[in-house]
Amino acid sequence: MTSESPRSSAVREAALSAVPAALADLGALVRIASIAFPGFNRAEVERSAAAVATLAEDLGIFDRVEVKTAAIAGTGEQGMPAVLATRAARGGKPTILLYAHHDVQPVGDESLWDSAPFEPTVRGGRLYGRGAADDKAGVMTHIGALRALVDAVGTDFDLGVNLFIEGEEEAGSGSFAAFLSDNADALRADVIVVADSGNWDATTPALTVSLRGNARFTLTVRTLEHASHSGMFGGAVPDAMLAAIKLLGTLWDDDGAVAVAGMTERDADTPEYTEETLRSEAGLPGGVSPIGRGSILSRIWNKPSITVTGIDAPTVRNASNTLSPEVSVVISARVAPGQPAAEAYAAIEAHLRAAAPFGAELTFSDIETGDPFLVDTSGPAVTSARAALAAGYGVEPVDIGVGGSIPFIADLVREFPAAQILVTGVEDPHARAHSPNESLHLETFRNALVSEALLLEGLDSTV
Numbered sequence: 001m002t003s004e005s006p007r008s009s010a011v012r013e014a015a016l017s018a019v020p021a022a023l024a025d026l027g028a029l030v031r032i033a034s035i036a037f038p039g040f041n042r043a044e045v046e047r048s049a050a051a052v053a054t055l056a057e058d059l060g061i062f063d064r065v066e067v068k069t070a071a072i073a074g075t076g077e078q079g080m081p082a083v084l085a086t087r088a089a090r091g092g093k094p095t096i097l098l099y100a101h102h103d104v105q106p107v108g109d110e111s112l113w114d115s116a117p118f119e120p121t122v123r124g125g126r127l128y129g130r131g132a133a134d135d136k137a138g139v140m141t142h143i144g145a146l147r148a149l150v151d152a153v154g155t156d157f158d159l160g161v162n163l164f165i166e167g168e169e170e171a172g173s174g175s176f177a178a179f180l181s182d183n184a185d186a187l188r189a190d191v192i193v194v195a196d197s198g199n200w201d202a203t204t205p206a207l208t209v210s211l212r213g214n215a216r217f218t219l220t221v222r223t224l225e226h227a228s229h230s231g232m233f234g235g236a237v238p239d240a241m242l243a244a245i246k247l248l249g250t251l252w253d254d255d256g257a258v259a260v261a262g263m264t265e266r267d268a269d270t271p272e273y274t275e276e277t278l279r280s281e282a283g284l285p286g287g288v289s290p291i292g293r294g295s296i297l298s299r300i301w302n303k304p305s306i307t308v309t310g311i312d313a314p315t316v317r318n319a320s321n322t323l324s325p326e327v328s329v330v331i332s333a334r335v336a337p338g339q340p341a342a343e344a345y346a347a348i349e350a351h352l353r354a355a356a357p358f359g360a361e362l363t364f365s366d367i368e369t370g371d372p373f374l375v376d377t378s379g380p381a382v383t384s385a386r387a388a389l390a391a392g393y394g395v396e397p398v399d400i401g402v403g404g405s406i407p408f409i410a411d412l413v414r415e416f417p418a419a420q421i422l423v424t425g426v427e428d429p430h431a432r433a434h435s436p437n438e439s440l441h442l443e444t445f446r447n448a449l450v451s452e453a454l455l456l457e458g459l460d461s462t463v
Contacts, residue, residue: 004391007153008457012391015148015453019446022144023127025055026440027120029102029136030129036080036103036171045167048102049081052165055143056085061155062163063087064186070179079175080167086186089160094459097162097189097419098146100138100196101169104131105434112436126439133440134433137426138195139165141445145452152457159460162189169196169408172368176408180415189419191381191459193452196406197425200398202441205389205451207382208423210268210301210401211409213335213372215345219352220363221247224325231321239323241313243360248329250355251306251348256291262347263304264339270297271398281429301401304344305334330366334403341369341407370407373423381420384458389424392451424448 004012033041034048049067056065062085069078080103089095107117107130115121117130142163149157164187168174180187197208221244228237253259273296278284292299299305310330314320335344349364356362375382377399389397402423412421426448427433428441 005461007461008391008454010152011148011453011457012450014151015145015450016446018144018148018151018453019449022140022147022449023442023445025143026127026132026136026140026445027129029139030120030127030132031118033118034103034131034167035106036168037106038171040106042080045080045103049083049165049167052083052102052139053085056083056163059143059146059150061087061146061150061161068179068183070175070182072174073178075174079179080171082167082179083163083165084183084186085161085163087161090158093158093160094190094462095160095162095188096456096459097164097187097192098142099164099166099192099194100142101135101166102131102139103167103170104134104136105170108436114437117436117438122442125442127442127445128437128439130438133427133431133438135169135196137440137445137448141195141426141448141452142193144449145456148449148453149456149460153460157460159456160189161456162187166408173408177411180411184415188416192412192416192419192421193455194406194409194412194421194423195425195448195452197402197423198400198427198429198431199425199444200400202428202430202444203393203447204395205393205397205447206400207375207385207389207397208402208425209375209377209399210266210337211373211423212301212304212337212401212403212405213339213341213344214368214370214405214407215333215335215341215348216330216369217345217367218328218330218365220326220328220365221356222326222361222363223358224323227325228323229321230323233323237323238358238360239325240327240360241324243357244327244329246357247352247355247360248308250351252291255293257293257299258304258306260304260306260347260351262350263333263335263344265298265304265336266302266338268298268302268401270295270301270401273297297401300403302336304336304339305403306348307332334405335372337372337374337401339372341371345369368407370405371410373406373409373413375421375423379420381422385422385424385455388451388455388458391454392449393447424452
């Protein structure tokens with residue numbers, strides 16, 4: 001590892017000193033229940049946006065800081081508030097766009113949390129709370145890194161900086177494309193850092209170079225005009241639950257691998273990753289076997305998956321001896337890198353229509369798709385990012401794929417085709433993002449903040 005310049009060393013020290021205040025501000029953000037899903041309190045998302053805007057304003061480096069919204073496609077309604085801060089580059093220096101999101105997932109069953117989800121709690125070297133990792137830690141990585149740069153070199157640096165903190169990523173980024181279009185000039189950058197991914201482990205940094213896409217929709221299966229008595233007609237009349245169970249079962253083969261013709265997979269090498277590691281990180285009990293075929297990481301990074309994430313049917317408590325006329329399910333598919341998400345969705349719909357048993361009527365609604373993403377690793381920004389991660393963590397970074405999706409990256413690529421996009425993050429495999437007991441590994445946060453500060457300093461020092 002090469003020796004640091006005096007300027008880089010000053011930025012490193014400033015970044016380390018910035019960590020306690022950044023964690024305190026992160027705790028304050030976690031206390032805000034900024035859930036952007038329908039049915040939750042929009043005022044909390046607005047309060048979160050205002051808090052982030054204040055943090056940006058307090059840096060004293062931006063020409064403008066605004067809380068803005070854009071229209072949600074097809075509805076005319078305004079999306080959730082985002083924070084946009086801009087600083088023009090000087091002297092021919094590049095501009096970097098720093099992205100994160102301040103909205104969070106719903107908490108689910110609070111009884112499954114070991115501490116209150118919106119009360120930040122430190123134990124075992126981790127900060128627990130909803131959004132502590134995904135993605136308010138990303139917000140504070142950006143803010144903390146900028147603070148370090150300012151503390152080390154002052155406010156009179158030449159790097160252009162645009163800060164974009166979205167307010168509805170977890171809820172589907174419905175207004176994202178419109179926001180980009182409305183604010184294209186303000187957001188345009190040479191390098192884009194999306195701080196919404198993870199690392200190889202708690203001590204080894206990663207640069208995400210591939211993401212699966214997604215196709216999510218609601219499927220309604222109907223077999224009867226009205227409910228009927230299961231004793232009177234059972235055995236002769238197909239109920240919707242029977243049809244749905246048989247139909248959904250056709251989506252996978254006996255190994256649990258996707259069995260939908262037309263969904264593709266990517267042929268790419270993956271690092272060594274054991275079944276024991278999978279069991280530890282995913283919480284897979286010893287008696288339950290993994291699904292799929294091939295190396296474990298190829299199943300997660302390079303192959304499609306299909307999951308039933310919700311179902312509307314009579315509950316156990318309300319069950320009666322009735323043939324259900326209609327059942328609805330939410331299906332969430334992950335699309336392998338290299339395949340357009342719309343093509344994958346079309347393959348799933350065609351499969352389900354062809355496999356519908358007993359002539360069941362199928363309705364498809366609430367269709368959402370997002371394309372997968374492959375990073376062009378040949379650009380100079382990737383080289384700079386790898387060097388900054390190695391310097392910040394003291395460990396060489398790993399290029400990883402991620403099984404999850406960040407659909408809006410396709411919008412960034414379309415709007416800013418010349419920009420180099422870097423996908424980073426502060427999560428480790430035990431962060432439990434989207435789950436009860438979400439947490440942030442404190443050492444990972446510290447190293448991520450230092451790394452980003454060094455990246456900013458390096459870009460500001462480029463000739």
